[in-house]
Amino acid sequence: MAEFRNRTPMTALVVGLVAFAIVAMVVDRRSAPGGPERELSGWSGAVLDIAAPVQKMISFPFDLTQNAWRHYVSLLDASDNNEGLRARLAVLEEENLQLREALIASGRLERIAEIRADFEVPMLPSELVGVDPSPWFRSVLIDRGREHGVRSGMPVISEHGLVGLVTTTSVRAAKAMLVLDRQSAVDGIIQRSRSRGIVRGRGTSEMDFEFVARGSDVRIGDVVISSGLGGVYPKGIRIAEVVSVSDPGTALMQSAKLVPAVDFGRLEQVFVMLRRGPTMELLYAGEQAGDLGVMASERSEP
């Protein structure tokens, strides 16, 4: 009896903590992505806010050494690169001029200039300060948060292509899920043949291109870009390149293996697109429930 009495509080504590963890997971999953709890505040936000400068401080000596070495190595063939780039620039300038002439001739340049403003999304440069502490999830911590205008659901890109999506924000930092994560799926198309499929992360440095209709024109070396159909990422962002195509056999769908356009091992700086896609805007509207009327009126404005 005494032993039972001694064990009861401990059992209650274990059950309580386990129940809390399970409920937290269910709530985290059931709530719409970007529900109010994704905007961390209080002690949880403070942990994320503290993490960014601490991780920056820890990685500073490594960064310094790595950058010094990289710059030294890149200096060795800078002259050759410079010559090559100058030649390429001349070719591209000539091509650009010809295209402009063609557009002016067809009368489309003015119209393009008019609609350009609609497609220009403000970008926020941000530094990558840390990666996911668990090897089984692929997310990164960036040093820009809500006070810089970053919100959950905003796409993150680099100069090479699509990086991921902001999932959690605090005042001065944000967490972004990479396209490599096993929970990530992006609607993509082959740039050359316009064949559609889903780019799914595998948790490794490669991705899968799934649900491609049998007979679709997919070849090794093809570039996959975002289709914009999911309403999460804008159309036309480079995602990956096809490295192998599976034999569909008798299956209706075929798949391909992709390598991301972004070298995630060397990723240092990213850009947060400060505009959410229409799907994300709808999903995250819940966090501004009080302002729904205002948002609706804003959307209906010409």
Next chain:
Amino acid sequence: MKRILALLAIGTLAPMIQGAIGTFIPLRYCPDLGLLLVVGLGLCWRSAAGGLVLSAMLGLIADLLSGSLFGQHMLLRIFAFGAARACSQKLNLRGLLPRATFVILLTVVTTVATGVLTSFFAAGPGVDGEMLRELVPHALINGAFAPLGVWCVERMSIWLSEVDAGHQLLQLQPRNRLT
């Protein structure tokens, strides 16, 4: 109290350090500092309830910094603490090899549990060949660092106890002199 606060601070720093190191080295080749800390608590911490709450809090902090579901690391850290505690009572986990073997097995179990929980609660593909391939080096690295990790927690726990005890003595001495 100081012991708990100090370990909580170290536990908060552990995933941050790991996240910073992860930008240079693939994480499968890094020891899971959070897991080693919790195993150390399970093997050395006197109060089971205190260690359990501390482990749960360390898991919660890891959840905040990770892309996992909120509560996932917390659940796994509770399990790791419980497993370490239970096994230390039934088995001899004092040597280098038993500790390393125990941590390797625990890494395998917690990784499989991570895959299962992710596929159950989220849209992940569960445990697959890729995950198992990455698990092998990660489990071995964790095993290799396990004796050192547990030793560090042990020493830290003793040192912090002595600090607490030292302060108590300092407070008591003047009273003795006055009486």
